[in-house]
Amino acid sequence: xxxxxxxxxxxxxxxxxxxxxxxxxxxxxxxxxxxxxxxxxxxxxxxxxxxxxxxxxxxxxxxxxxxxxxxxxxxxxxxxxxxxxxxxxxxxxxxxxxxxxxxxxxxxxxxxxxxxxxx
Amino acid sequence: xxxxxxxxxxxxxxxxxxxxxxxxxxxxxxxxxxxxxxxxxxxxxxxxxxxxxxxxxxxxxxxxxxxxxxxxxxxxxxxxxxxxxxxxxxxxxxxxxxxxxxxxxxxxxxxx
Numbered sequence: 001x002x003x004x005x006x007x008x009x010x011x012x013x014x015x016x017x018x019x020x021x022x023x024x025x026x027x028x029x030x031x032x033x034x035x036x037x038x039x040x041x042x043x044x045x046x047x048x049x050x051x052x053x054x055x056x057x058x059x060x061x062x063x064x065x066x067x068x069x070x071x072x073x074x075x076x077x078x079x080x081x082x083x084x085x086x087x088x089x090x091x092x093x094x095x096x097x098x099x100x101x102x103x104x105x106x107x108x109x110x111x112x113x114x115x116x117x118x119x
Numbered sequence: 120x121x122x123x124x125x126x127x128x129x130x131x132x133x134x135x136x137x138x139x140x141x142x143x144x145x146x147x148x149x150x151x152x153x154x155x156x157x158x159x160x161x162x163x164x165x166x167x168x169x170x171x172x173x174x175x176x177x178x179x180x181x182x183x184x185x186x187x188x189x190x191x192x193x194x195x196x197x198x199x200x201x202x203x204x205x206x207x208x209x210x211x212x213x214x215x216x217x218x219x220x221x222x223x224x225x226x227x228x229x230x231x
Contacts, residue, residue, distance in 0.1 A: 035221075042221050042222060042223035042224065043221040045219075045220075092219070106168075108210070108212075110163040110165075113160075
């Protein structure tokens, strides 16, 4: 089946640890996104990437890092600098190409999320 | 900066009722608008995508409209069912950065 896969579903982090959340898509989409969801706050954009080897900060990038070495993969690392990482993390992708400016007209799809808890 | 507001924040209706969810946005320079539903603890499921050149889009019992100039979209759900209970989110698609900006959603409960 085509789609977006996030793993793991649940993740526990100790204080001071870095953890990496996985996001893989087989939709051949160029653009990928990471959002954080907290109760009562809606979805907030952490990072996004419109093409391989390129990414931009979203609204709440501090304490997070990403890479985009392959079109299919957009892992998110939650570093020890992120002081309040407990949240639900969602990955999304959208088709098209930055070069052809078609991404804006296409439908976005989401993974099932990773719930991160600090212990 | 795009701001998205969804009203009401929560809605409870009896089964079979027709209902309307509202979405307003401050920056009308959008390319499309997408409606999603989210079940508790799950990811977002795409319901409808309306391009800026369209005024309506329909899928089954769902009908979404878009008035780009006034910064408004509505999602109409006909003959609601308990399985429609979820949080509904709208997201205008911006040009340029191509970010999706979300409202906080409307939590819908359909009572049997």
